[in-house]
Amino acid sequence: MTTAVDKDLSLLRTGDRPQRDLFLDNRSVPTAARYARIEAAEADWIVPLVADIEADTAPLATRADWVAALAVLLAEERDGAPSSRYLADEATREQFAVVVEEFAPDGLTEAQNFFPAVARLPIRAQMAVMRVMIDEFGCGNIAQAHSQLYRDLLAELDLPDELPEVLRDTNDETYAFLNSFYWLASRAVDVEYFLGALAYLEAAIPDAFAFQARACERLGIANGRYYTEHIHIDDFHMREMQTAIKEYEAARGLDPTKLLVGATLLSSLLGAAMDAAVAKAVAKTAGR
Numbered sequence: 333m334t335t336a337v338d339k340d341l342s343l344l345r346t347g348d349r350p351q352r353d354l355f356l357d358n359r360s361v362p363t364a365a366r367y368a369r370i371e372a373a374e375a376d377w378i379v380p381l382v383a384d385i386e387a388d389t390a391p392l393a394t395r396a397d398w399v400a401a402l403a404v405l406l407a408e409e410r411d412g413a414p415s416s417r418y419l420a421d422e423a424t425r426e427q428f429a430v431v432v433e434e435f436a437p438d439g440l441t442e443a444q445n446f447f448p449a450v451a452r453l454p455i456r457a458q459m460a461v462m463r464v465m466i467d468e469f470g471c472g473n474i475a476q477a478h479s480q481l482y483r484d485l486l487a488e489l490d491l492p493d494e495l496p497e498v499l500r501d502t503n504d505e506t507y508a509f510l511n512s513f514y515w516l517a518s519r520a521v522d523v524e525y526f527l528g529a530l531a532y533l534e535a536a537i538p539d540a541f542a543f544q545a546r547a548c549e550r551l552g553i554a555n556g557r558y559y560t561e562h563i564h565i566d567d568f569h570m571r572e573m574q575t576a577i578k579e580y581e582a583a584r585g586l587d588p589t590k591l592l593v594g595a596t597l598l599s600s601l602l603g604a605a606m607d608a609a610v611a612k613a614v615a616k617t618a619g620r
């Protein structure tokens with residue numbers, strides 16, 4: 333049954349958790365008041381955060397410099413943070429379930445917040461991003477949609493699978509990771525931040541999800557396909573994102589530094605979200 337909350341998630345706002353409230357506004361039909369709230373929250377958070385990252389980033393001259401800088405970032409992260417290694421090798425089924433529920437607001441809404449960026453790209457770059465999006469939505473086949481693969485995983489772990497329900501206890505770090513894409517796709521004036529962030533994400537996920545896939549195998553979880561499918565398909569998505577960036581450059585010119593700023597932003601937000609998720613899983617299950 334559709335509830336009032338399904339129609340207007342902003343009804344769940346509490347006024348005392350800025351990242352959660354921002355996510356609820358981002359997921360609601362915008363009114364002028366709501367949009368002003370979103371802009372004010374972003375002006376207090378992601379706008380200065382991006383400016384700080386940009387101030388700390390050595391300027392890149394060319395697209396080739398960006399490709400090289402991304403390779404360095406990915407190589408640094410390949411072995412995984414201690415939180416990822418814990419998940420792969422030590423977490424109990426109960427702890428793994430806490431992490432799966434923590435990322436459910438992402439899995440259940442996967443790629444939806446990328447759409448506004450498509451319309452802001454030159455046409456050939458749109459095509460490359462659309463090829464990524466088509467896969468994210470299972471080529472129109474619900475059984476293959478990434479959000480459905482996540483639902484299958486939630487079901488196996490006896491977790492709720494509707495968005496309002498999975499927001500019971502979500503960390504601010506997870507909301508910040510999710511909220512970043514709403515800004516990147518819709519409000520960051522330079523769309524290179526979005527392109528760099530998504531190019532990073534697609535390139536980082538095959539390594540990052542290898543830890544979750546290992547956990548599923550070790551714990552005998554049958555619906556680890558959400559992770560293994562990403563390990564497979566994001567290799568293509570990573571290349572499509574580089575095509576999108578190349579086409580963007582051909583049509584409009586490119587600021588490669590902004591690509592790296594987007595990548596660095598996502599790397600830090602996703603890393604913090606994973607660390608917080610695993611810390612929560614350990615804390616929740618302590619003494620059991």
Ligand SMILES: [Fe+2]
Nearest residue numbers: 442468478562
């Ligand atoms: Fe996906």
Ligand SMILES: [Fe+2]
Nearest residue numbers: 534565566569
């Ligand atoms: Fe992908």
